[in-house]
Amino acid sequence: MEKKWMEYAVKISKENAEKKEGKPFGAVIVKNGEIISEGVNEVIASHDPTAHAELLAISRASRKLGTDDLSDCELYASGEPCPMCLSAIYLANIEKAYFANPAEGNPLATKAQYIYKQVGLPNEQRENKLIHMPVED
Incomplete structure (x- = not known):
């Protein structure tokens, strides 16, 4: 764990917010003391x-x-990963993920907190349902 990588993630998140192309979130992947990749929130710019x-x-x-x-x-x-991002962290086998700003109390993370609660519920109690639809061969 190195503070300079976190500071860089926060820096790119702020720069992204200033460009108004996405929300103020940034992330970097580090391997052997070197940044391998980075990303900023592109939801607004990409409509994705x-x-x-x-x-x-x-x-x-x-x-x-x-x-x-x-x-x-x-x-x-820069921020606590949402459920979707946390899933990707698990799928990629990233064993250590650090975040600067917790989701709790962050108005930009309201939906993430809602989703965390929803996925913890049985499917029948969720607002968005997963419906099994088998197809015969």
Whole structure:
């Protein structure tokens, strides 16, 4: 864990917010003391609700390294990852992910907190349902 990587993630998140191309979130992937990739929130610019900083950084790191296993990397994020980004962190096998700003009390993370609560509920109690629809061969 190195403070300079977190400071850099926060710096790029602020720069992104100033450009008004996305929300103030930034993330960097570090391997062996070197930044492998970075990402900023591009939701507004791309009209893509999945264009989160962490997802973009993970995707870029995977392409650069030629693997989906980032277990030898660390992620530094300006904000606490939302459920979608946390899932990607698990899928990429990133064992250590650091964040600067917690989601609780952050007005920009209201939806993330709602989703965390929803995914903890049984499917029948969720507002958005997953419906099994088998197809015969």
